[in-house]
Amino acid sequence: MTNQSINLNPVLIAGPCSAETEQQVLGTAKAIALKIPQAIFRAGIWKPRTRPNSFEGVGSIGLPWLRRVKEETGMQTMTEVANARHVEECMKAGVDMLWVGARSTVSPFTVQEIAEALKGCSIPVWIKNPVNAELSLWIGAIERFDLMGVKNIGAIHRGFHSSEPRVFRNEPQWDLAMKMRSRIPGLPMICDPSHISGNRELIPYVARKALDLGMDGLMIESHQMPSKALSDAQQQLSPDELFDLINKLGIFASSLPVEAKDPELQKLRASINRTDEALLDVLSQRMHIAEEIGTYKKKNKLAVLQEARWEELLRSRLEVAGAMGLNRDFVKNMYDLIHLESIRKQTDLTGN
DSSP, X not given: OOOOOOOOSSEEEEEOSBOOOHHHHHHHHXXXXXXXXXXXXXXXXXXXXXXXXXXXXXXXXXXXXXXXXXXXXXXXXXXXXXXXXXXXXXXXXXXOEEEXXXXXXXXXXXXXXXXXXXXXXXXXXXXXXXXXXXXXXXXXXXXXXXXXXXXXXXXXXXXXXXXXXXXXXXXXXXXXXXXXXXXXXXXXXXXXXXXXXXXXXXXXXXXXXXXXXXXXXXXXXXXXXXGGOSSOGGGOBOHHHHHHHHHHHTTTOSOOOGGGGOHHHHHHHXXXXXXXXXXXXXXXXXXXXXXXXXXXXXXXXXXXXXXXXXXXXXXXXXXXXXXXXXXXXHHHHHHHHHHHHHHHHHHHHHOO
């Protein structure tokens, strides 16, 4: 691989999912630049969508808006490209950085076309992981750009599609991201918490996790009026919310508390974080199953609360907990709460 030279300090890329109007783009950019001038401004000009009747971006008319952002705020600008024409238009418009989306990364033909259009260019190009969890596709995409002499290449971890109902819109599968880093040492990698989360409430957790794993920055979607956004409204932060998050994360802080520099403590905390994530994932799956049971009970006109079943379940779980060395009172309290939440979900479904 060619040596990377993308400036990392760390990277923060922020802006709306889609460029919608000139006022929306400039308003969002100025609000971000006012409090986070280090940010790189992102906005989707062309939006590849699953359904043709979805908002697919304003197209080329949005490129002058990005130029105005750069002129009026001083921020660098960035957008997604999905073919050679997009590359050509972005280069003419003076866009500073490009990214290749997850839908494009799955197609070697598409990646090759974009890479050839950028042959020998020094413009930074960020490659998102493919929609499906196939590491070879992600690596192959980066190799294609490297073979075309593209000097500044980075990767964006945005999670992977799952057909099962999960907490996240796209499963993080952090292990694959870490394997990617080990396969291509020195490759800059940032995380896209917005697409992993799918909702703004989870963004702080995912962002912190990414930074704890040593990623080089974040790409976070921000819109001046998230509720009015034409695409992905539920996963965008307002500029003020973005500023609050960046403050809490402390990613531009010049120093860390002494305890945060203790490698052994950091290792143990990372282990706790992984365990908690697995615990929450299992709990989410359990609640999905409870909802399925509620649907079955409604269809078959069964009572939601079945005392005998609950008493047997609790008895067996407490036996296992004791064998594992867990405090039985603690486990009973935990299961009481889980049971109450399951009953609530099933009651909502059945109307009982």
